[in-house]
Each structure stands twice: as structure tokens, then as C-alpha cells.
Amino acid sequence: MPLPLSVPPLMLTTGPVPIYPEVLKALGAPVLYDYHPTFQEFYAGVIEKLRVAFRTDIAPVIMQGEAILGIEAAAAALISSNDVVLNLVSGVYGKGFEGWAARYGKEVIEIAVPFDEIIDPEAVRDAFRKRPDITVVSLCHHDTPSGTLNPLNEIGAIVAEYGAYLIVDAVSSFGGMDVHPQTAHADIFITSPSKCLGSTPGLSLISVSKRGWEKIERNDDAPRGSFLSLAAWKDASIPGRTFPVTPSIAEIYALDAALDRYAQEGSENVWARHAETATIARKGLLKLDIALWPKQEAWCAPTATAFKIPSGFTDVELRDRLLNEDGILLSLGRADTAGKVLRIAHMGASAQPEFARKTVAALSSILS
Numbered sequence: 001m002p003l004p005l006s007v008p009p010l011m012l013t014t015g016p017v018p019i020y021p022e023v024l025k026a027l028g029a030p031v032l033y034d035y036h037p038t039f040q041e042f043y044a045g046v047i048e049k050l051r052v053a054f055r056t057d058i059a060p061v062i063m064q065g066e067a068i069l070g071i072e073a074a075a076a077a078l079i080s081s082n083d084v085v086l087n088l089v090s091g092v093y094g095k096g097f098e099g100w101a102a103r104y105g106k107e108v109i110e111i112a113v114p115f116d117e118i119i120d121p122e123a124v125r126d127a128f129r130k131r132p133d134i135t136v137v138s139l140c141h142h143d144t145p146s147g148t149l150n151p152l153n154e155i156g157a158i159v160a161e162y163g164a165y166l167i168v169d170a171v172s173s174f175g176g177m178d179v180h181p182q183t184a185h186a187d188i189f190i191t192s193p194s195k196c197l198g199s200t201p202g203l204s205l206i207s208v209s210k211r212g213w214e215k216i217e218r219n220d221d222a223p224r225g226s227f228l229s230l231a232a233w234k235d236a237s238i239p240g241r242t243f244p245v246t247p248s249i250a251e252i253y254a255l256d257a258a259l260d261r262y263a264q265e266g267s268e269n270v271w272a273r274h275a276e277t278a279t280i281a282r283k284g285l286l287k288l289d290i291a292l293w294p295k296q297e298a299w300c301a302p303t304a305t306a307f308k309i310p311s312g313f314t315d316v317e318l319r320d321r322l323l324n325e326d327g328i329l330l331s332l333g334r335a336d337t338a339g340k341v342l343r344i345a346h347m348g349a350s351a352q353p354e355f356a357r358k359t360v361a362a363l364s365s366i367l368s
């Protein structure tokens, strides 16, 4: 097939997302040798921009692989064979963490709720009361296949109160709402350029707290000399240091442009745009008598809206009609939500009120 492949006019998918024009332009810049001092300085600048976006005091790291790499690397780095892990499960990604926690930890305890519900912070407190030996907690903030948002900051405060470590998958929420590593009390916080930042998939953006780094350094089980080694990327941004592996230069350029865009629009304005788009989508769907997937509207994420398939359609039929008749591409459900939902993403460039209105109007005409 010739390049570029054709892109649907409205790609309202939950990642990859349509990338901003500035990001696309940055991808075409000449690829520099990674040890060229100019690139090393540029890379240090990108890390600094990411630190500012994360609102942390500590330089974050970038790993060279799509965000699942970062999440798996976080588990491998932080969880040792002495750790009891509390894994919080309200969706597909939360459930997926269980395997890594079990691989590296001594024991995994799980709080699981149906995938149209969210984790109750009080249940986390109860778990600590019953099992004061819990040392690591993991949480997916926005479990994207369900479109639900967990009360991260409340849970983070409880985890901190009990002195445990917190790993947060904020892949599909960071950049689309007010969520940051330090306010969440996260020891490792992972996100991706390919969701709300409106850039390409292929990198993991990771913030590690001071005590998180200390635990990683103490952990003899943490990978070293491995592609999965988070520790290998610590301080890699200091000019003159060597990179553990060659960074994906073009994707670093793209990330730089995405971070500039985020700063220029202003984070608060970006979040407001996401929230407004999601509200329009939810209200519009409810007006059409289309049910939201989350049991309560208050649990819906501002970065994706999951709705139940209206009777008379399958998920694929409805997806295909929206695509073929209206040029709108939505995401299907995944695993437990497969066949039950369609999802409208409001992420980065796709978080535009008019796109939510267009989608609701298209659904309205298909249903009537």
C-alpha cells in the first residue's frame, strides 16, 4: 500500500490518536547521531520539558517502547521477592498488571470490582488494616476499555499514609486532566505520548519518586543490563552520559513538539477542552437514550466515553456504519468490555467539542 495510508477524517480512537500537525512536522526533522552533543543537549531539554509537564522536582525518564514496556519495567524495578502487592482491578489494564506483580513479588492481593465500577478508597484502607504487610500498590487511573476513572489522589494518600509504594498507570489520563505524579503520591507514574499528548506511540514516559529510586537501587532483583531496566535510564539525560540503547530520535522530536504544544496551549486550557468534549459526548448520548458503560456518570473519564451498544446492532456493525457513512472511527471494547461497548476518545487533537457533537449527530441519524 502506498504511504500515507488513508486516515479516516475523524479518528476518535483511544490510541493511537490523531497527532497534532506540529508533531507530524517534527517527525520529519533530520535524524541526528545520538552522541552528537547537539542531540544530547536537545534530549536534556525534552526531559526538562517533561519534568515541567509532570510538575515534579525529579528528572523523569523516557524508555524506548510503548507504555506497556514502562509499566512492565516499573513492576520489574520496584517489586522485589519480599513485596506483598495490592493490585487494584477495575478494568482490563488493572487486571493485566497482576501477572507482572506475581512474577516479581512474594504475594499478590487483589481488590477487583466489576468493570463498570471504580475502586473505593475505603476498600484500600480496609486492605491495609487486614494486611499491614502490603508494601506495593498498583492502580490504573483511567482504565480505558471501560472509560472509568479511579479516585487516584484519594487512594494515593492512603497508600502514603501506610508507607507503601504506589505504581500508577496514567497512560490515558495524563495530559487530558489534572493528574500528576506528586499529587497522586505515585512512586512510579507511567504515561505515553500517544494518548492525550497527541504524539506517536513508541515511548514510555516515567516519573519515579526519590524513595522509588532508592527502593529500585536496593532491589537486587531489579533488571540491570536489560532492555527492561528502568535504572539504566536514570540520569541518561545528563549531557555526556551514554544512552543504554539508541533512543528513537524521531519520536523524541515528536515528543518535544507535543510538550511544547501542551505548554503553549496551557495545561489548564487543555484539560478544560477535554472535559468539555467529554461532557458534550455524555449528555448527547444520554439524550439519545444510549446508556453510558460506567454505572455512574460521575465515574466517566474526561478522556474517553464508553457507551453501551444500542439494541439492534452489534458493536462492529455500529462501528462500521459510523466509519463508512460518517468517516468517524471509534474504538471497540477490549477483553471484558469487547462486544459490549464503543468508545469515543477525547485525547489530544481529538478532544474537540465539535467532534463530540458530530459523533452524537451521526449516531442519532443511524439510530433513527
Ligand SMILES: *Cc1c(COP(=O)(O)O)cnc(C)c1O
Pocket (backbone or CB within 6 Å): 014, 015, 066, 067, 068, 093, 140, 142, 143, 144, 169, 171, 172, 192, 195
Ligand atoms: C493505551 C494504554 C496503555 C498502553 O498499552 P496498549 O494496550 O499497548 O495501547 C496502557 N494503559 C492504558 C490505561 C492505556 O489506555
